[in-house]
Each structure stands twice: as structure tokens, then as C-alpha cells.
Amino acid sequence: xxDFKNKLFRYFLQAVNYSIFMWLxxxxxTSPSYRQxxxxxxxxxxxFAHAGEIREPCHKRTQKELMKLSPxxxxxxxxxxxxxxxxxxxxxxxxxxxxxxxEAPGLFKDSGVDIYHSVKVSAGRHNLAIKMDDSVLKxxxxxxxxxxxxxxxxxxxxxxxxxGQGFVIK
Amino acid sequence: MRENPVLINPIKRAYLALESWFNMSFGTEWNxxxxxxxxxxxxxxxILVTGLYLFGIFHGSIDxxxxxxxxxxxxxxxxxxxxRSLHRYAxxxxxxxxxxxxxxEFAAGRYHGFRWFSWVSGLPILxxxxxxxxxxYWLVWDELAQYVAIGSARLLDSLPIFSxxxxxxxxxxxxxxxxxxxxxxxxxxGQPLILFFLLWLHVKRLSNVDxxxxxGLAIGxxxxxxxxxFIKPAVSHGPADLSSMPTVLQLDWFYLNAYPLMDYWxxxxxxxxxxxxxxxxxLLPWIPPKKDGPAAVVDLAHCNxxxxxxxxxPFEAISVQARTDGAKYExxxxxxxxxxxxxxxxxxxxxxxxxxxxxxxxxxxGIDLPDLPVDKVRTMTKEAVLAMTGSANILMVGCDHxxxxxxxxxxxxxxxxxxCSGMIPPTLVEYALKNGADGVMVVGCRHNDCFYxxxxxxxxxxxxxxxxxxxxxxxxxxxxxxxxGAETDKTSIEKELKVFRNELLVINEQIxxxxxVDGKELSDV
Ligand code: HEM
Ligand code: SF4
Ligand code: SF4
Numbered sequence: 076x077x078d079f080k081n082k083l084f085r086y087f088l089q090a091v092n093y094s095i096f097m098w099l100x101x102x103x104x105t106s107p108s109y110r111q112x113x114x115x116x117x118x119x120x121x122x123f124a125h126a127g128e129i130r131e132p133c134h135k136r137t138q139k140e141l142m143k144l145s146p147x148x149x150x151x152x153x154x155x156x157x158x159x160x161x162x163x164x165x166x167x168x169x170x171x172x173x174x175x176x177x178e179a180p181g182l183f184k185d186s187g188v189d190i191y192h193s194v195k196v197s198a199g200r201h202n203l204a205i206k207m208d209d210s211v212l213k214x215x216x217x218x219x220x221x222x223x224x225x226x227x228x229x230x231x232x233x234x235x236x237x238x239g240q241g242f243v244i245k
Numbered sequence: 246m247r248e249n250p251v252l253i254n255p256i257k258r259a260y261l262a263l264e265s266w267f268n269m270s271f272g273t274e275w276n277x278x279x280x281x282x283x284x285x286x287x288x289x290x291x292i293l294v295t296g297l298y299l300f301g302i303f304h305g306s307i308d309x310x311x312x313x314x315x316x317x318x319x320x321x322x323x324x325x326x327x328x329r330s331l332h333r334y335a336x337x338x339x340x341x342x343x344x345x346x347x348x349x350e351f352a353a354g355r356y357h358g359f360r361w362f363s364w365v366s367g368l369p370i371l372x373x374x375x376x377x378x379x380x381x382y383w384l385v386w387d388e389l390a391q392y393v394a395i396g397s398a399r400l401l402d403s404l405p406i407f408s409x410x411x412x413x414x415x416x417x418x419x420x421x422x423x424x425x426x427x428x429x430x431x432x433x434x435g436q437p438l439i440l441f442f443l444l445w446l447h448v449k450r451l452s453n454v455d456x457x458x459x460x461g462l463a464i465g466x467x468x469x470x471x472x473x474x475f476i477k478p479a480v481s482h483g484p485a486d487l488s489s490m491p492t493v494l495q496l497d498w499f500y501l502n503a504y505p506l507m508d509y510w511x512x513x514x515x516x517x518x519x520x521x522x523x524x525x526x527x528l529l530p531w532i533p534p535k536k537d538g539p540a541a542v543v544d545l546a547h548c549n550x551x552x553x554x555x556x557x558x559p560f561e562a563i564s565v566q567a568r569t570d571g572a573k574y575e576x577x578x579x580x581x582x583x584x585x586x587x588x589x590x591x592x593x594x595x596x597x598x599x600x601x602x603x604x605x606x607x608x609x610x611g612i613d614l615p616d617l618p619v620d621k622v623r624t625m626t627k628e629a630v631l632a633m634t635g636s637a638n639i640l641m642v643g644c645d646h647x648x649x650x651x652x653x654x655x656x657x658x659x660x661x662x663x664x665c666s667g668m669i670p671p672t673l674v675e676y677a678l679k680n681g682a683d684g685v686m687v688v689g690c691r692h693n694d695c696f697y698x699x700x701x702x703x704x705x706x707x708x709x710x711x712x713x714x715x716x717x718x719x720x721x722x723x724x725x726x727x728x729x730g731a732e733t734d735k736t737s738i739e740k741e742l743k744v745f746r747n748e749l750l751v752i753n754e755q756i757x758x759x760x761x762v763d764g765k766e767l768s769d770v
Contacts, residue, residue, distance in 0.1 A: 089271060109495075109496045109505050111392070112492045122416055123413065124410065191412050191413055227489075231487070235417065
């Protein structure tokens with residue numbers, strides 16, 4: 076039904092279509108490129124898991140209290156499981172960078188908290204101050220960190236919290 | 246049952262224009278818009294074969310992965326490198342074909358009513374394919390993989406599923422290894438298996454499903470991807486390093502577009518958007534609800550168990566079972582109303598749908614549509630034929646989904662609109678000619694694009710004798726024409742009609758007047 080010229084024209088149109096198809100894949104498979112960070116930027120990440128302290132101190136049950144309990148429940152010490160919320164404040168070069176209060180999760184508010192916060196900063200030297208309050212029993216912030224840090228372009232500087240050591244640069 | 250004209254028309258018009266462009270370039274047999282599902286299957290085969298090859302060289306550990314991909318890309322660029330590029334580009338192409346497939350089914354109104362199942366089962370496939378791409382990029386363990394890994398961890402962390410923060414664990418270098426193995430398992434086995442299951446489910450309610458595109462289209466697609474693989478081989482970024490953040494990334498926007506959105510917005514908003522899109526797409530078949538006509542009904546008194554309707558039903562709604570009415574035939578057919586699209590194609594297949602039978606009483610057939618039975622079709626046909634008074638009278642038989650044939654009604658052209666052109670028993674054409682029509686033109690949907698999948702194709706094959714019930718030898722082929730067209734194809738249909746009428750005028754002149762009278766005499770049959 077189609078003469079040669081017509082058929083040739085068709086192949087030409089097909090070539091056009093395939094070219095559009097190829098171009099679309101060519102382009103979108105890598106472009107436009109995506110810039111996450113400027114050349115002189117770096118990332119400061121505070122990330123750790125930590126459980127707040129138990130809200131109330133254990134208390135020794137009196138004889139009267141013990142008698143109220145069924146015989147199999149008569150433990151001499153009464154310890155609640157609820158933990159304190161974690162309050163964290165981060166200052167970068169004196170300016171507030173991150174403030175967060177995390178209630179202990181879980182049905183009985185007895186689980187640990189995951190803190191994750193990540194910001195872009197300019198590379199170079201910064202002063203980093205972190206304060207954390209993880210106990211309602213102790214007055215004020217009971218953990219702190221204050222240090223000048225050097226951070227290279229594109230570096231992810233990770234600040235963690237280790238039991239016994241406090242805040243650490245990883 | 247018409248589409249909502251306000252909502253559908255501009256979209257459908259756009260789609261029909263695109264389809265016309267492809268018909269012009271590829272012809273109706275190779276038109277990629279008619280083979281988007283099969284094209285996607287073909288791309289999956291390419292992905293599978295190239296993936297298996299790559300799997301043979303790939304080192305599935307976090308320490309060996311990057312180097313092995315570098316080896317694939319640079320040392321063995323002529324085979325493995327090409328395989329890698331093909332693997333990537335075929336995956337990208339699959340997103341294009343899937344999205345076009347989705348667009349086409351929506352634009353053509355093929356997503357609601359009885360099609361809800363195909364639509365709803367298609368959507369999870371789209372998401373699964375996207376996650377398959379994501380795990381694929383993860384396995385390279387380069388800077389892009391790192392970006393994907395951290396981004397995915399953040400996305401998952403924002404959901405209240407996991408108790409400990411995956412992001413923290415990643416950054417501290419824990420879990421990265423174990424997770425890598427998990428991702429590998431998912432990409433190589435888990436996700437592909439689910440994919441094949443979902444694909445099987447997706448086409449379960451369709452009969453005669455072809456999963457291979459026409460050869461010309463397959464070769465063209467493969468060639469295009471091969472050429473692309475040579476001129477722009479797929480490469481990795483620098484190796485992953487969790488202590489620094491890659492500054493500039495060459496993202497694959499087909500698969501990884503959610504991550505920059507998350508950087509720009511937040512994890513939560515990204516989830517909300519994705520959920521919203523999914524829910525809206527999922528509910529689309531019911532906004533507004535669409536009711537199909539009543540299901541086809543079998544009348545065993547007129548069924549001989551020939552199974553022709555069973556062969557022709559496009560939606561697996563008919564099954565064959567042992568005879569239950571004590572008649573001398575071995576088999577009978579049953580319709581599952583839940584699957585029936587009410588297309589009427591089965592009525593056109595049934596040898597009992599012969600309008601020359603039961604001339605003076607109600608015409609009954611083996612399988613029929615309650616709201617548009619064969620008897621009514623016969624009456625409509627006869628009335629239309631007898632109403633024409635021209636010198637070359639053409640009966641146009643059309644359907645509810647293609648061009649509206651009644652648009653061209655005049656004294657020498659009359660349209661009869663059926664639900665699908667596949668409803669036409671070949672004997673109906675003979676009947677129209679015997680009753681005085683000079684020609685019959687069947688105008689279903691565009692060739693290869695029947696709303697009910699196969700209606701217009703079966704008609705063509707019945708007329709050409711390739712498919713039962715066939716058009717008998719005594720019918721004058723010169724007086725019969727099949728020409729498909731969409732709502733927007735009025736001009737070309739009018740042109741075709743004019744050509745046809747001129748042909749008929751010539752034929753009429755060749756025939757002695759007495760013969761013509763003979764033809765009209767039979768109008769009382
Ligand atoms: C990997 C992805 C997919 C593949 C390989 C695929 C493949 C197919 C195939 C082979 C058919 C049968 C076509 C026929 O024989 O007439 C089909 C039908 C269909 N697909 Fe998909 N599909 C995919 C995804 C989707 C998606 C994402 C949607 C939309 C949400 C969708 C909606 C439909 C609909 C509504 C039909 C019914 C068409 C009909 O009844 O004629 N599919 N698909
Ligand atoms: S009307 Fe259509 S879908 Fe229903 S049984 Fe007949 S051919 Fe199948
Ligand atoms: S085509 Fe007609 S006669 Fe044949 S099995 Fe179907 S209903 Fe029965």
C-alpha cells in the first residue's frame with residue numbers, strides 16, 4: 076500500500092521517535108545534576124541513642140506498704156520504670172542551632188530516645204556547645220560539651236554520646 | 246455510560262493526537278501506544294538477562310561491590326559495561342513505558358467499571374519497580390548509593406516502625422554491612438519474584454494476553470538502548486565514604502526523584518505526597534463510579550456448546566462446563582457476571598445470532614446482552630436500512646467507544662450503534678445487504694485499539710474467514726468495508742465513506758436493474 080518514498084518517510088519518523096526516546100533517557104538518567112552541598116560547606120550531625128534516667132529514685136517499701144501487696148509481689152524495693160525526658164540545646168558559634176525535648180517513648184515511657192539532627196555549616200573552625208539534661212532529679216543540664224572544631228569541606232562531622240564519656244567527636 | 250465529557254475530553258484528545266502521531270510513524274501494527282504493556286515486559290527481559298550477566302561478576306559485599314562494578318564498567322566495557330548500561334537504560338525506559346501505559350489507560354477511559362481490577366493491580370507494580378531501581382542503585386555502593394542509603398534510612402526513620410534510628414546506625418557504620426546483604430537479597434530475588442507475581446495478577450482477568458511486542462518494535466527498542474549504551478556508558482560516582490557527603494550527584498530522575506524532594510521539603514511531606522498520589526490513583530476507578538451494562542446471559546435452548554464465545558471473550562468471563570440441561574451436546578458455557586464487561590462480543594460470536602432465523606418472532610441466541618439483545622440489533626438494522634432512500638445507501642455499524650456513527654446520518658447513510666463492533670455476527674451484514682443496503686461499513690475503534698481489546702479485530706478476522714463464525718462466501722465483499730476511527734477522526738471517516746460510496750455507485754451500475762429488485766424483494770425475510 077505504501078510506495079517506497081512513503082515507507083522511507085515512515086522510517087524517518089520512527090528514527091525521530093526513537094531519538095526522542097533515547098534523548099529522554101540520556102538526559103534524565105543523570106541530569107540535571109543535583110548539588111547537595113556548596114563547595115565550602117560541610118555537615119554537622121548530632122546522632123546518638125540515649126535513655127534518660129529513671130524519673131523517681133527507688134524507695135524502700137515500709138512494712139505497711141508491703142502488707143498491702145499480694146504475697147508474691149512483696150519486693151522490698153519499689154522502682155518505677157518511667158524515664159526522664161531528654162532536653163538538648165546546641166549552640167554553634169554562640170547561636171542556637173538546635174533545641175529539642177524528647178519524651179521517653181514506649182507505653183510506660185521507659186525506652187531510650189534517638190536524637191538525630193543534621194545541619195549544613197560552612198567549612199572551617201567553629202565553636203560547638205552542647206548541653207543535655209537527662210534527669211528530672213538533677214538540677215539543670217547535667218551533661219555538657221564545649222569545643223572548637225575544625226571541619227573540612229564535604230566532611231560529615233559526627234557528634235555522638237557515649238555512656239561514661241559524654242559527648243564525643245566520632 | 247459515556248465518559249464524563251468535561252474531565253475526559255481534553256486528556257483523551259491529547260492522547261488520541263499522540264496516538265495518531267505514532268500511527269503515522271509506526272503504522273497501526275507497530276504503534277508503541279498499543280504495546281506499552283508488552284514493551285514493558287520486553288524491557289523486563291532485557292533487565293533480567295543483563296542482570297544475570299552482571300550478577301556473575303558482581304561482588305556482593307560492601308568492600309567488593311564498588312570495585313567489581315568498576316571492573317565491569319572499565320576493564321570489561323565491551324561486554325559487561327554494555328550489559329550494565331543496558332540494565333540501567335532498560336530500567337529507565339520501563340518507567341517511561343509504564344507511565345505512558347498508565348496515562349493511556351486513563352485517557353482512553355480504560356480504568357473504571359469492570360477494569361478496576363487491572364487498574365488497581367497495576368499501581369503496586371509501579372511502586373515496586375521504583376523500589377527495585379532504588380535497591381539497584383544501592384548495590385553500586387558509590388556516592389550515589391550512599392545518598393540513596395542515607396535518604397532511605399531517613400524516610401524509614403520518619404515512620405513510626407523502627408525503634409532505633411537507622412540513620413544513626415548507618416552514619417556510625419553499624420548495620421551498613423548487614424543492610425547491604427538485605428538490599429542485595431531484595432534486588433536480586435525478593436523484589437523480582439514479587440514483581441512477577443504482581444504481573445501475573447495484573448493480567449489474570451484478560452484472555453489472549455500477549456506479552457511480546459511486535460518484532461519490529463522490539464528490535465527498534467533494543468537497538469535504541471544499545472546505541473545509547475555505547476555513546477553514553479553508565480558509570481559510577483566515587484566510592485561511598487560515610488564520613489563525607491558527596492557534593493554534586495548525577496541523579497537518575499526516573500527513580501530517585503523523591504530524595505531531593507525530601508531534602509527540599511521534609512521526610513513527612515514526601516510521604517504524604519506519595520500517599521496522596523497513590524490513594525487518588527487507587528480510588529480513580531470509583532470517582533465517579535461507573536456501571537457497566539448487565540452481564541451477558543446464556544440461553545441453553547440456543548446453545549450447542551461450540552465454544553466460539555468462550556474463545557472470543559476478551560475478559561475471561563466465560564467458562565465451559567459439562568452440559569446440564571440434558572441436551573444432546575457435550576458442553577455448555579457459563580458467564581461469570583463479576584468478570585463480564587457487557588461488551589457483547591460473545592453475542593457476535595454465537596452461530597445462533599443469525600438474523601435470518603426466527604424471521605417472524607423474537608430472535609433468540611445462545612448468549613446475549615439483556616440490554617441490547619440480538620433481536621433489537623436486528624430490528625435497528627432493518628429500520629436503518631429501510632429508512633435510506635439514496636442511490637448508494639450505506640449502513641454504518643459503529644460502537645459506543647469509537648466514532649459516533651449517528652453523526653453522519655442522512656438519507657443515504659444511517660448508523661447503528663452497538664456497544665462494540667465485535668457484536669456484529671457476520672450474518673447481520675448479509676442481512677443488511679439482503680434488505681437493501683448497498684454497502685455496510687463497520688466503524689469500530691481505531692485498528693488495534695478496541696475499547697474491549699479484540700472487538701474490531703475479531704470482526705476483521707470473521708470477515709476475512711480467519712476466525713469463526715466466518716462471513717459466508719456468497720456475501721459480496723465489495724460491499725463491505727471495515728474502517729476504524731476514534732471520536733476525533735470524522736474527517737478521515739467521511740473521506741473513506743465518500744470513496745466507498747463512489748465504488749458502490751459503480752458496482753450498482755454494473756448490475757442489471759432486475760437483480761437489484763431481487764435484492765430488495767428479500768427485505769421481508
Ligand atoms: C510494569 C508495569 C506494567 C506492565 C508490564 C503492564 C502490563 C500490562 C499488560 C501486558 C496488559 C494487557 C494488555 C492487553 O493485552 O490488552 C495490561 C493491561 C492493563 N494495565 Fe498494565 N502493566 C503495568 C503497569 C500498569 C499500571 C501502573 C497501571 C495503572 C495503574 C496499569 C493499568 C492497566 C490496565 C487498566 C489494563 C487493562 C487494559 C485492558 O483491559 O485492555 N498497568 N498491562
Ligand atoms: S459480554 Fe463481553 S465480557 Fe461479557 S461474556 Fe460476553 S464477551 Fe465476555
Ligand atoms: S457461541 Fe453460542 S452456541 Fe457456541 S458455546 Fe457460546 S453460546 Fe453456545
